[in-house]
Amino acid sequence: MQLDQSSQISMQSSASSEKSDGVAAVDRALHVATTLANAPRGLTLSELANITTMYKSTLLRLLSSLERAGLVTHRADKRYALGSLAFMFGRSYEQAHGLKGAIQPILQWLVDQGTESPSFHVRHDRERRLCLIRVDSNHSTLDRVRTGDMLPLHRGAAGKVITTLDSAIQAQVPAPSDLIFTSFGERDPLCAAIAAPVFGPSMLLLGAISVSGPLERFSELAVERMKGLVLAAAQSATRSLGGNW
Numbered sequence: 001m002q003l004d005q006s007s008q009i010s011m012q013s014s015a016s017s018e019k020s021d022g023v024a025a026v027d028r029a030l031h032v033a034t035t036l037a038n039a040p041r042g043l044t045l046s047e048l049a050n051i052t053t054m055y056k057s058t059l060l061r062l063l064s065s066l067e068r069a070g071l072v073t074h075r076a077d078k079r080y081a082l083g084s085l086a087f088m089f090g091r092s093y094e095q096a097h098g099l100k101g102a103i104q105p106i107l108q109w110l111v112d113q114g115t116e117s118p119s120f121h122v123r124h125d126r127e128r129r130l131c132l133i134r135v136d137s138n139h140s141t142l143d144r145v146r147t148g149d150m151l152p153l154h155r156g157a158a159g160k161v162i163t164t165l166d167s168a169i170q171a172q173v174p175a176p177s178d179l180i181f182t183s184f185g186e187r188d189p190l191c192a193a194i195a196a197p198v199f200g201p202s203m204l205l206l207g208a209i210s211v212s213g214p215l216e217r218f219s220e221l222a223v224e225r226m227k228g229l230v231l232a233a234a235q236s237a238t239r240s241l242g243g244n245w
Contacts, residue, residue: 028054029062033071033082037204038169040123042079099206100133102240103198106209106233107135115226116213117142118233120198121151121158122206129153129162132207143191143212156187157195161208165197169205179234180227181208185215192218194226196234199243206241209234 035051036043045063049056063080066072070085107118120133131149136142145151153159160181168175184192195210211226235245 025062028052028058029066032059032062033066033086034202036072036080036082037086039081040166041126042075042077042081044079048080099241103133103209103237104135106237106240107133110209110211110229110233111135111137113229114138115229116193116211116217117145118209118211118230119145119158121162121195121208121210123153123162123166124150125153127153129159137211137213139213139217141214143188143214145212152187155183156210157181157183157193157212158208158210159183159187161195161197161210162205165205169203180231182223182227184218190215194223194230196230198234198237198241199245200238201242203244206243209237 031052032048032054035048039047043051045056045059048054048059048063052059054062063072063074067074067083070083072080073083074080103120107120110118115137116139117137118135119131121129122132124130128150129152131145131147131151134145134147134149151159153163158181160183161179164181165175179196181195182193183195187193191212192215193210193212195208197208198206200206209230211230238245
């Protein structure tokens with residue numbers, strides 16, 4: 001039996017509507033996941049509703065689906081955060097785009113320019129940052145930072161980069177115009193550092209490139225020279241990882 005023209009139009013309209021609703025649901029779910037990705041401490045349902053401007057009932061349906069997929073987890077403190085699937089995505093992204101492969105040559109380039117020892121730092125939790133990659137300089141005396149070290153998040157140049165930029169992103173305000181940060185004797189009274197941010201796609205803050213070493217070698221002239229080199233390194237790393245400066 002053939003359908004008349006009005007029935008066909010009705011079915012096409014219904015299919016189009018369902019397709020549109022499905023795409024909209026995916027868009028909303030991705031918006032929720034992206035919001036959580038920009039909130040390292042996690043968010044309550046009320047906070048999510050305020051940021052996304054979605055109804056709580058809508059959010060609960062989306063969060064339930066995201067939880068089943070493992071992309072979101074509902075923690076014991078009643079906050080929502082990214083789940084294990086996000087870690088798998090991140091690991092796959094790192095393998096595909098080579099975070100270490102992109103950063104390590106740039107750190108070596110800094111050493112070849114005669115800077116202090118360069119490192120790449122990422123946020124670990126609310127209080128600490130992780131030294132993910134480290135290359136020692138050619139100087140005879142070095143500061144005591146190694147790959148895998150946990151360092152204070154709120155002290156040191158790299159920590160300033162992460163906390164300042166994360167705060168700007170969460171508050172949805174422009175980042176500081178000067179993206180070079182320095183520290184002199186903050187984390188270690190005998191050491192100094194210079195750092196700049198590295199961004200990924202969609203202005204995601206990936207971490208901070210820093211150079212650090214004995215405070216006595218951070219003369220005014222040396223600091224000005226290394227600032228330019230660190231900034232160039234951060235810009236190069238950002239481009240390599242698909243970000244925009």
